[in-house]
Amino acid sequence: MRSLLRFPLKKTLLGFAVTGAVASAPVQAGEVEVLHWWTSGGEARAANVLKELMEAEGHTWKDFAVAGGGGETAMTVLKSRAMSGNPPSAAQIKGPEIQEWGELGLLGNLDDVAQAEDWDSLLPEVVANIMRHDGHYVAVPVNVHRVNWLWANPQALNKAGVEVPTSIDDMFEIADDLREVGVIPLAHGGQPWQDATVFETVVLAEAGPDFYRRALVELDPEALNSETMIDALTTFKRMRTLMDDGMSGRDWNIATSMVIGGQAAMQLMGDWAKGEFTAAGLTPGEDYICVPAPGTESAFTFNIDSLAMFKARDEEAQAAQDDLARLVLEPTFQEAFNLAKGSIPARSDLDMSAFDSCAQRSMADFKATSENGGLVPSMAHGMAVRASVQGAIFDVVTNFFNDPDMSPEAAAERLANAGSSLL
Known part of the structure; x- marks a missing residue:
């Protein structure tokens, strides 16, 4: 879920990029080696669907699965392979990190398959732009996760005689009633990425998508150091009053289990949390509630898994890559993978029944x-934003959240400084 490229890619691989040493030992005709971290039971089964589809096309699939749910290990392995001049055919890479690899000249061109399959009409422009580098498609989206979800236990809410909140103010208003019946209002894990998840949700709820885009995507210093951001930071720190004292270092799925078990009423977390409810045998709308995070009903914060293609070594490898990219967006794989992952298809024209x-x-x-x-x-x-910028924002956000003496004005100024220094 977090950003994974925690190394200075341009500096580490610059020598390799300049030499252009992309070619390595020849591969078998039609072989694709795919680096990914889809190793949990459901994810592995879904990835196997893609393997079977590729083999049905006559290609050879070489699975390069690297365990680790966040993908940090996979990215370390990918960097090592790229530095040695032997990158895989395709790798699971996210967001702005695609641009970093593209700037090194390592990614292949998928424009032909994109044009043939009409990706421009299948994908929202904001998603398509992430898949392009320098105007050319270099990656294909596998799925879309929604981040701005509220998960709630209806029995816990009923126990306190309260309803699902529709605004952040509502969350504060029902907190006392929940505590009176021994229920923690909001389950949370005190880790920087989880703090940042709540922070961006508050910004979206308090200020809307246009301000969110200016501040957290474009890094506009005036937005980051504005009264609007100060107000959002004030609300964000107040969110601590909804949480329990034992949250420090707690993993997100442990927080989800607190909602499942009724110790907590709610959690702000992306739709991967649904997998925990599903594993517990629970039914949405009956045993648990999923609604957009309060105040964000008209917005959608997305997190996308994608496969980026590295430059092919020969015509057979290029043909296999093109087929892989095509199959990723075809209905068979989109449905199978996203039913297993808890996310939704990247293309919006599929039957969702x-x-x-x-x-x-x-x-x-x-x-x-x-x-x-x-x-x-x-x-x-x-x-x-890129990993270096994200890391700087995480530092400000989590330090502010955990420091009772840091003012929202000081935090807003630090956000602006962090954003402008890393642009």
Whole structure:
């Protein structure tokens, strides 16, 4: 879920990029080696669908799965392979990191398959832009995760005699009633990326997608150091009052289990949390509630998994890559993978009847926000800014959240300084 490129890519690989040593030992005709970290049970089964589709096309699939849910290990391995002049055919890469690899001249061109399959009409422009480098398609989206979700336990809410909040103010208003019956209002894990997830959700709820885009995507110093941001930071720190004292260092799925078990009423987390409810045998709309985060109903913060293609070594490898890119966006794989992952298809023209009510709501909102300007990339999950910028924002956000003496004015100034120094 977090941004994964924690090394200075341009500096580490510059020598390799300049030499242009992309070629390595020849590969078998039609072979694709795919680096990814889809190693959990459902994800692995879904990835195997893609393997079977490729083999049905006559190609050879060489699986390069690297365990580790966040992908940090996979990115380390990818850097090592690229530095040695032997990158895989395709790799799971996210957001602005695609641009970093593209700037090194290592990524292949998918324009032919994109034109043949009409990707421009299948993908919202904001998504298509992330898949392009220098105007050319170099990657293909596998799925879309919605980040701005609220997950709630209806039994816990009923126990306190309260309803699902529709605004952040509502969350504060029902907090005392929940505590009186021994329920933690908001489950949270005190880790920087989780703090940032709550922060960006508050900014979106308090100021809307246009301000969010200016501040957390474009890094406009005036927006970052504005009264609007100060107000959002004030609300963000107040969110601590909804959480328990044991949150420090807690993993996100442990926080989700608190909602499942009724110890907590709610959690702000992306739709990968649904997998925890599903694994517990729970049904959306009955055993748990999924709604857009309060105040963000008209917006959609996205996190996308994608496969970027490295330059092919020969015509057979290029043909296999093109087929891989085509198959990723075809309905068979999009449905199978996203049913397993808890996300929604990257293309919005598919029949969603096989998906649950949370996914159906997510797709409806994905379509609506792609047309009304409410579709924005998640800063907290590596879709909006490069890793160095994201890391600087994380530092400010989590330090402010945990320092009772830091004022929102000071935090806003630090955000502006961090953004302007890293542009």
